[in-house]
Amino acid sequence: MFLVKIFAFLALPIFLFASNLDFTLHKKGEDKNESILLVIGGIQGDEPGGFNAASLLVTHYKITKGSVWVVPNLNFNSIVERSRGLFGDLNRKFAHIEKDDPEYSTIERIKSAILDERVDMVLNLHDGSGFYRDSYIDEMRNPNRWGQSCIVDQEQIEHEKYGELSKIAEDVKEHVNKNLLDSEHIFGVRNTRTSEGDEEMAKSLTYFAIQNNKPAFGIEGSKSFDTPFRTYYHLLALERYMQIMGIEYERGFEMSPVAIKNAIEDSAQKVVLYDNKFLLPIKDVRNYLKFIPVKKDSDIEYTADHPLLAIVKKDKDYRIYYGNKGVASLSPEYLEYDDSLNTIDVNIDGSEKVVSFGSMIDVKSNFLVKSKKGYRVNIIGFLNPKKTSEADIIVKKSNIMNSFSVDKKERIYRVEIYKDDKFSGMFLVNFDEKATTNSPQVASIKE
Ligand SMILES: [Zn+2]
Numbered sequence: 133m134f135l136v137k138i139f140a141f142l143a144l145p146i147f148l149f150a151s152n153l154d155f156t157l158h159k160k161g162e163d164k165n166e167s168i169l170l171v172i173g174g175i176q177g178d179e180p181g182g183f184n185a186a187s188l189l190v191t192h193y194k195i196t197k198g199s200v201w202v203v204p205n206l207n208f209n210s211i212v213e214r215s216r217g218l219f220g221d222l223n224r225k226f227a228h229i230e231k232d233d234p235e236y237s238t239i240e241r242i243k244s245a246i247l248d249e250r251v252d253m254v255l256n257l258h259d260g261s262g263f264y265r266d267s268y269i270d271e272m273r274n275p276n277r278w279g280q281s282c283i284v285d286q287e288q289i290e291h292e293k294y295g296e297l298s299k300i301a302e303d304v305k306e307h308v309n310k311n312l313l314d315s316e317h318i319f320g321v322r323n324t325r326t327s328e329g330d331e332e333m334a335k336s337l338t339y340f341a342i343q344n345n346k347p348a349f350g351i352e353g354s355k356s357f358d359t360p361f362r363t364y365y366h367l368l369a370l371e372r373y374m375q376i377m378g379i380e381y382e383r384g385f386e387m388s389p390v391a392i393k394n395a396i397e398d399s400a401q402k403v404v405l406y407d408n409k410f411l412l413p414i415k416d417v418r419n420y421l422k423f424i425p426v427k428k429d430s431d432i433e434y435t436a437d438h439p440l441l442a443i444v445k446k447d448k449d450y451r452i453y454y455g456n457k458g459v460a461s462l463s464p465e466y467l468e469y470d471d472s473l474n475t476i477d478v479n480i481d482g483s484e485k486v487v488s489f490g491s492m493i494d495v496k497s498n499f500l501v502k503s504k505k506g507y508r509v510n511i512i513g514f515l516n517p518k519k520t521s522e523a524d525i526i527v528k529k530s531n532i533m534n535s536f537s538v539d540k541k542e543r544i545y546r547v548e549i550y551k552d553d554k555f556s557g558m559f560l561v562n563f564d565e566k567a568t569t570n571s572p573q574v575a576s577i578k579e
Contacts, residue, residue: 153208155238156439157245160202161195161379167252167293169377170245171370172203175223175256175337177210180456181353181362182257184396185370187440187455188363188385191399198379201251204439206242207235212442212453223256224332226340246341246348253294253348254341255373258283259362260352264320272356279354280319281305282369285326285339294347298323300376301349307372308365313389317354319365349373360389360396367392400438400454406469407435408490409557414441414452416539417460423512424450425548425555426464470554476509477502478559489557492544496564498528501547507556512536512546529567543567 155174173186186204193200205211210218219234229239246254260278268274282301289295301321308319326333333339341348351369353362367387374381385391400414410425426432432450434443440455443462452459478487479500487493501509503523511522513536534542538560548558 153205153212153442153444155203155206155208155242158190158202158204158439159199160190160193161199162197163199165199166250167377168199168201168248168250169374169379170201170203170248170251170254171257172206172242172255172337173257174203174205174207174211176216176221176258177207177212177218177456178214178216179257179259179353179355180359181259181357181366182351183211183440183455184359185353185363185366186257187399187438188367188392188395189370190439192384192395194382194384196380196382198374198377200374200379201245203242203245206238208442211440211456212444214456223337224335226337227335242337243340246337246346247344251346252291253373253377254338254346255370256337256348256350257366257370258350258352259355261355263316263318263354263356264322264352266320275322278322278352279356280317280365281322281350281352282319283338283350283352284321284323285333285336285342285348287323289342289347290345291347294377297342297347297349300347300373303376304349304369304372307375308368311368311387313361313364317365319369322352358389360393363392363396364389400436400441403434403436403441403443403452404490405432405434407433408474408488409469409555411490411492411558411560412452412460412538413492413544413560414454414459416541417452418538418540420461420463421538422463423465424462425467425469425558426450428466428468432464467555468553470551470556472551473504473507473549473556476504476507476549476559487559489549489559492560492562494562494564495529495567497567498526499561500524500526504549506551508550508552510548510550512548529563 171186171189174183183204186202190202190204207222222235225239229236262272262277263279264277264281265273282304284297284301287298305319305321324330324333326339338348338350351366353365385395402414403412432443442453443450450462475486475488478485480493481496501523508521509523513533514522514531516522532545538544543563545561546558547561549556
């Protein structure tokens with residue numbers, strides 16, 4: 133039986149800021165390896181097969197020999213907007229870019245990764261139109277289409293190990309073609325012969341790479357497929373390139389479109405605001421959440437456990453994205469923050485626990501937040517008989533209005549702690565499935 137494993141996301145927390153989403157570079161495998169594979173996804177924001185494949189490489193592959201660097205979100209701003217390129221085509225800015233171009237620093241940063249002397253191969257993942265074929269079959273299957281192919285700019289370059297670009301691409305093509313889901317999906321090799329006068333391709337990432345003696349390939353899924361199918365073919369090709377470089381890996385899911393779909397859906401778990409002050413789980417989250425404490429006079433600051441998770445300011449609200457999917461909108465309440473407290477004592481189903489802010493506790497029946505001098509407890513959606521702090525009260529699920537839950541399943545609720553008007557932090561309470569779901573009733577106050 134295939135053992136499903138999810139590898140922990142080991143990279144450093146990704147600090148991102150709302151207004152400008154920078155790409156992230158994830159270094160996997162052996163630290164001091166001299167021969168690195170660099171994989172780039174999301175150069176165009178409307179090609180989810182490529183950026184999801186690169187993301188799965190980050191989240192669900194363990195590199196056991198060799199090293200792989202992955203940029204799963206090169207054009208992150210365009211990914212969340214489902215745009216090919218918000219500031220024009222990023223893959224046409226490698227020969228020349230104006231200094232005042234908003235993507236200038238993106239180009240400079242990715243060029244320096246490509247030029248790192250240890251990088252021995254560069255893969256740029258795309259979703260192309262239709263199906264590439266050597267000869268014309270019909271409108272969607274012909275030599276001018278890009279889908280289902282490995283792209284090389286020329287047959288070979290000077291390189292000690294991987295200079296035979298066409299031969300390597302042919303090898304990858306054969307590997308993919310042994311694993312087709314349908315014989316119509318056949319993979320090809322397309323040589324753009326860029327140096328012979330293709331002015332557009334001469335501005336591209338892969339051509340920049342080969343000009344600098346770095347073996348580089350495009351991989352094209354097909355826009356005719358759903359994302360899991362595109363991702364399947366990307367991963368097949370990626371794995372063959374890794375094998376060619378002697379890179380060994382373990383994959384945390386079975387290689388099939390269904391398993392890939394599940395892996396994509398399950399891998400983004402949470403965002404955390406301001407260094408563990410506020411936790412938000414992503415799965416089943418409500419579409420719209422109100423009164424989210426955001427620091428006064430500053431932009432929202434967060435960490436996410438997935439490279440495609442982002443929070444973006446949208447008019448008065450903030451919006452959470454997972455790749456190109458909008459997950460939830462957050463209506464902010466601008467507050468000052470208090471940094472004097474990181475934990476609070478809570479009685480959970482009868483046992484005393486110290487609960488850290490930014491965490492989630494499981495509750496079978498009830499909980500009680502212990503009062504702490506100088507601090508006020510606010511359970512969001514709780515029917516409060518005292519109108520002051522909600523500490524020292526036994527709280528059951530039936531005491532909280534369902535509509536205030538964080539999740540659509542109406543099981544997860546926010547408990548927030550304040551010092552005067554300043555927000556000190558919060559934790560989440562996750563009620564057991566069997567916890568009562570009656571209409572709200574006034575809670576009992578502990579004597
Ligand atoms: Zn593309």
